[in-house]
Amino acid sequence: MHPQFSEKNRTMTTEAVLANHPFILHRFPLEQKNRSLQAWDAADEYLLDHITSEYPNAQSVLILNDSFGALCCATSIIYAKEQVLPSLFFVSDSFVSKAACQHNLIENQLPSEHVTFLDSLANLPTEIDLVLIKIPKNAGFLQYQLSLLSHLPADIPVIAAGKAKEIHTSTLKSFNHFLSEPKTSLAVKKSRLIFSNTTAKPVASKFPASWALENTDFTLFNHANVFSRDSLDIGARFFLNYLPAGKKPLKVIDLGCGNGVIGLQVLNRMPNSKVTFVDESAMAVASAQQNVSHNLPTRLTDCQFIHNDCLTDFAPNSADLVLCNPPFHQAQAITDHIAWQMFLQAKHTLRNGGELRIIGNRHLDYQDKLQRLFGNCKVLGNNKKFTVLSVIKRS
The missing domain is CATH 3.40.50.150 (Vaccinia Virus protein VP39)
Incomplete structure (x- = not known):
């Protein structure tokens, strides 16, 4: 124990x-x-x-x-x-x-x-x-x-x-x-x-909701329990400025994928990438799959959609890049244990030389935590509310 x-x-x-x-x-x-x-x-x-x-x-x-x-x-x-x-x-x-x-x-x-x-x-x-x-x-x-x-x-x-x-x-x-x-x-x-x-008088649901993703031709679909279901949240909007691009055949994990907008943009910017979308919400995983299917149907074969507890049971040394916006609550409880689980499991899943790239609220002090865990941490960008951090797994 x-x-x-x-x-x-x-x-x-x-x-x-x-x-x-x-x-x-x-x-x-x-x-x-x-x-x-x-x-x-x-x-x-x-x-x-x-x-x-x-x-x-x-x-x-x-x-x-x-x-x-x-x-x-x-x-x-x-x-x-x-x-x-x-x-x-x-x-x-x-x-x-x-x-x-x-x-x-x-x-x-x-x-x-x-x-x-x-x-x-x-x-x-x-x-x-x-x-x-x-x-x-x-x-x-x-x-x-x-x-x-x-x-x-x-x-x-x-x-x-x-x-x-x-x-x-x-x-x-x-x-x-x-x-x-x-x-x-x-x-x-x-x-x-x-x-x-119950009254046996069926009332239709308004979900999944849909909306146009700004500055793109994409339409995003969100099921009812997905975070920021009516528009692009401000954290994701800032994170989009710090996503990779190019022709490298990277194996990427969108961890805590929500509606999958981050992984979707990786697929769009990296034609040779393979992306695994992971979330503990069934509605999030379904939303991510629908969004890839609708917007980039030819890339579906390059994707996996996994309903899971973070990266539990993922193979070690199996990913090149993990992208993540860690939550700092579980239901009504404020807690950092989910973020810590994500960081630890990302380190296990990444190959040597692989990267964990996250966005977080500046007050959460992830920089110090990641420095202690990985032995390095680089600030890629920040604004008044968020910071984007990158760490490399080293043998």
Whole structure:
């Protein structure tokens, strides 16, 4: 065990009691340094207590946006009847959330055969007794998910949970637009529930959205849960000024690709390149693939599109260049562990002499971190908000 991950600290942050049942729940990735972040929250507790008392007999449950499997594990126990587990449908856009749920089922000695794992673009099952939703941070993504629920049969209870401060009037309007008129609970531990029902009145989704990429002939398509889905974000706009060009046959990875605009421009500027698009969001990977297919269809054979936890399980010494705009949050938690994971795995994946090129907010001080990890770091450019850095892997 890593010395920073003491057994005492691990126990303090993984032992949960949900709906009067004890669980061991790990937040992913396991290697992150901040073990004080829990794999469940007060909204999970509130939601599970409510369904235990009000919906004791559900046997087919649809669960959306369960961050680390807390709801999946708890409902497995709540709705177990004579050692027969319920049918659960776990729907997530996140590769990490799915991996965490699978790990936590095993950790709690629960089989996974009763759980059907679906990504965010899959068709939803129709034979459902109950729908549980953790309200996502992205309002457009919530609207997309509610539009899917509007196509289900009528009168299925839908119960959503989230932090009280993040449930706005606009949130309730979204429920009312796609489902029945919502009601809300009292706030408990700064969390709140929303109660609604399906109405069998389908409402179409406005996603994927599309827009013209400035200074190009490209049109970009963005699914609902992709960052900056309506226009080019300012970080990507600045990073585009520092992308490679030329005829070298480089193997390039667009890490945390989002809609794939960075990799798309690499393909456009480097006719002999091969680009791998990687993101832990299924919608991001699908958006990147659609954007290459629409804008540079002849280059599809030079691309791979991979839904993954950063560069986990990538072959060592297999890439010439990794391009990345690292996130500094995971859901609502501010954390740098994803950036560190990206840097470490990029070093493992790059060949000797290969380059990691990133853009980051200037206040994050990636320059010092990369200098310590790679032994070198060069500033390629900066403005008031962002800096572009380059490091070389040396043997």
